[in-house]
Amino acid sequence: xxxxxxxxxxxxxxxxxxxxxxxxxxxxxxxxxxxxxxxxxxxxxxxxxxxxxxxxxxxxxxxxxxxxxxxxxxxxxxxxxxxxxxxxxxxxxxxxxxxxxxxxxxxxxxxxxxxxxxxxxxxxxxxxxxxxxxxxxxxxxxxxxxxxxxxxxxxxxxxxxxxxxxxxxxxxxxxxxxxxxxxxxxxxxxxxxxxxxxxxxxxxxxxxxxxxxxxxxxxxxxxxxxxxxxxxxxxxxxxxxxxxxxxxxxxxxxxxxxxxxxxxxxxxxxxxxxxxxxxxxxxxxxxxxxxxxxxxxxxxxxxxxxxxxxxxxx
Amino acid sequence: xxxxxxxxxxxxxxxxxxxxxxxxxxxxxxxxxxxxxxxxxxxxxxxxxxxxxxxxxxxxxxxxxxxxxxxxxxxxxxxxxxxxxxxxxxxxxxxxxxxxxxxxxxxxxxxxxxxxxxxxxxxxxxxxxxxxxxxxxxxxxxxxxxxxxxxxxxxxxxxxxxxxxxxxxxxxxxxxxxxxxxxxxxxxxxxxxxxxxxxxxxxxxxxxxxxxxxxxxxxxxxxxxxxxxxxxxxxxxxxxxxxxxxxxxxxxxxxxxxxxxxxxxxxxxxxxxxxxxxxxxxxxxxxx
Numbered sequence: 001x002x003x004x005x006x007x008x009x010x011x012x013x014x015x016x017x018x019x020x021x022x023x024x025x026x027x028x029x030x031x032x033x034x035x036x037x038x039x040x041x042x043x044x045x046x047x048x049x050x051x052x053x054x055x056x057x058x059x060x061x062x063x064x065x066x067x068x069x070x071x072x073x074x075x076x077x078x079x080x081x082x083x084x085x086x087x088x089x090x091x092x093x094x095x096x097x098x099x100x101x102x103x104x105x106x107x108x109x110x111x112x113x114x115x116x117x118x119x120x121x122x123x124x125x126x127x128x129x130x131x132x133x134x135x136x137x138x139x140x141x142x143x144x145x146x147x148x149x150x151x152x153x154x155x156x157x158x159x160x161x162x163x164x165x166x167x168x169x170x171x172x173x174x175x176x177x178x179x180x181x182x183x184x185x186x187x188x189x190x191x192x193x194x195x196x197x198x199x200x201x202x203x204x205x206x207x208x209x210x211x212x213x214x215x216x217x218x219x220x221x222x223x224x225x226x227x228x229x230x231x232x233x234x235x236x237x238x239x240x241x242x243x244x245x246x247x248x249x250x251x252x253x254x255x256x257x258x259x260x261x262x263x264x265x266x267x268x269x270x271x272x273x274x275x276x277x278x279x280x281x282x283x284x285x286x287x288x289x290x291x292x293x294x295x296x297x298x299x300x301x302x303x304x305x306x307x308x309x310x311x312x313x314x
Numbered sequence: 315x316x317x318x319x320x321x322x323x324x325x326x327x328x329x330x331x332x333x334x335x336x337x338x339x340x341x342x343x344x345x346x347x348x349x350x351x352x353x354x355x356x357x358x359x360x361x362x363x364x365x366x367x368x369x370x371x372x373x374x375x376x377x378x379x380x381x382x383x384x385x386x387x388x389x390x391x392x393x394x395x396x397x398x399x400x401x402x403x404x405x406x407x408x409x410x411x412x413x414x415x416x417x418x419x420x421x422x423x424x425x426x427x428x429x430x431x432x433x434x435x436x437x438x439x440x441x442x443x444x445x446x447x448x449x450x451x452x453x454x455x456x457x458x459x460x461x462x463x464x465x466x467x468x469x470x471x472x473x474x475x476x477x478x479x480x481x482x483x484x485x486x487x488x489x490x491x492x493x494x495x496x497x498x499x500x501x502x503x504x505x506x507x508x509x510x511x512x513x514x515x516x517x518x519x520x521x522x523x524x525x526x527x528x529x530x531x532x533x534x535x536x537x538x539x540x541x542x543x544x545x546x547x548x549x550x551x552x553x554x555x556x557x558x559x560x561x562x563x564x565x566x567x568x569x570x571x572x573x574x575x576x577x578x579x580x581x582x583x584x585x586x587x588x589x590x591x592x593x594x595x596x597x598x599x600x601x602x
Binding site: 046049059060061062065068091095 | 315318320436437438444445446448449452453454456457458459460461462463464466467485486489490492493496
């Protein structure tokens with residue numbers, strides 16, 4: 001699979017949006033060379049504000065601008081965009097519903113060598129807990145561009161998690177993104193792998209491996225964690241009778257928890273979970289970390305086989 | 315939820331339409347203080363001390379200083395008042411009701427289920443409320459966003475933000491202090507209701523803020539120090555702030571916690587406690 005950087009795509013998409021809409025304002029917290037908001041800053045210096053290392057202040061400023069009619073994109077690393085300013089996000093964005101898009105880069109453990117302090121693995125739980133927020137994790141750069149454009153066109157607070165590393169492309173340029181709608185990537189009958197973000201590519205790889213072993217899997221990309229496409233989850237549970245959820249996140253409060261809640265309410269089936277569990281990761285190369293902490297295609301394969309076994313036993 | 319679509323400036327007043335004299339402002343401040351007491355006593359909970367200390371500043375803004383139109387709360391060119399110390403919601407509600415944003419009778423619904431007047435301010439529920447507040451230290455940041463928008467849109471409205479001294483404990487206040495100076499926001503005026511008492515005691519004992527004005531000066535602000543209960547000084551300070559260029563202004567208003575009610579003055583006891591019916595009666599008598 002060819003690859004591209006979701007954050008670089010974000011930076012370029014912002015410039016496009018800036019040309020179309022003069023009310024788009026971009027904020028950053030001293031990370032614009034990394035979040036790629038620097039492209040926008042160069043093109044539209046009057047509409048870019050570097051808030052320095054003041055994430056809490058940045059969220060408040062974003063809210064004030066949005067309350068004055070602006071569409072605000074505010075970027076920093078996912079760890080700071082979630083944990084550092086959660087109260088500000090709750091008060092100023094969730095409770096108000098203001099039109100601010102938190103686009104956070106360097107999400108998950110694949111930020112790599114910077115280590116535990118920089119690995120955002122609780123961000124999805126935090127943002128999904130907030131009423132009124134739309135939470136999106138694009139699977140690749142093509143989806144990232146579409147998600148950012150749709151966020152700009154949709155009123156209300158968004159959290160979009162992007163990665164640091166180059167991500168394999170799972171879509172072609174003709175891909176049509178639909179907010180809140182899960183994407184069926186593969187159709188199978190034995191089990192469904194539901195994945196988000198970088199785990200979508202891993203899920204596709206796993207389904208290839210499983211196919212060779214005679215196991216026919218569905219693969220679904222849930223790019224929008226909130227609002228959740230419950231219909232797609234119920235359909236997958238009904239059609240395949242087993243679900244594995246894969247995400248680059250802690251075990252609790254992310255996609256796995258959310259899918260399990262839907263299944264429990266509407267169509268309980270045996271479920272498996274591929275995630276980081278209840279622990280922090282350490283420094284290392286992205287791929288090494290994915291290996292070490294159980295987020296590979298191989299881990300998904302094992303989880304699928306286990307869940308099918310449970311299905312057969314039940 | 316309120317319709318928050320901004321409306322254009324046609325047919326709206328160019329300046330404060332009340333334009334009260336100083337004696338009239340004193341009368342209005344007393345009236346607002348009475349509302350505060352009655353509202354909180356009726357609700358059975360709330361924060362009287364910090365509403366009473368801010369009463370004169372809020373009165374001056376709504377009835378003399380600010381350009382605003384209660385019939386048109388979303389008027390694009392209105393001066394903005396942002397209450398960062400959200401627990402002083404009652405004094406803001408009283409000013410909004412008396413200036414005509416909603417009926418005065420509604421003040422008695424404070425803190426009740428389904429009321430538009432929440433315990434702490436909610437911009438989506440109450441006409442005239444600019445910011446949802448209650449978690450301290452956030453208002454200055456929000457105000458910077460509002461003031462930046464004015465610059466971006468070439469609008470000449472002013473952004474006024476009222477902080478408590480206690481919330482200057484919050485680190486975010488100082489993040490915002492740095493950035494307002496960085497962005498040269500001379501259309502932003504902060505007022506600190508320096509009543510010297512926070513929830514559990516005197517600020518000097520809990521977390522000393524002094525030397526206070528020099529801190530703001532060092533952060534790049536123009537500072538003005540006044541008696542926050544003297545209308546001549548309050549009005550003069552706002553006039554001086556108009557003339558400051560290329561930097562934000564902070565008015566440090568020395569105030570008395572619980573001002574106007576003898577047994578609420580200079581005590582933390584009524585920071586977050588409602589007066590009993592008997593105490594409310596005594597308070598209202600003092601405010602006649």
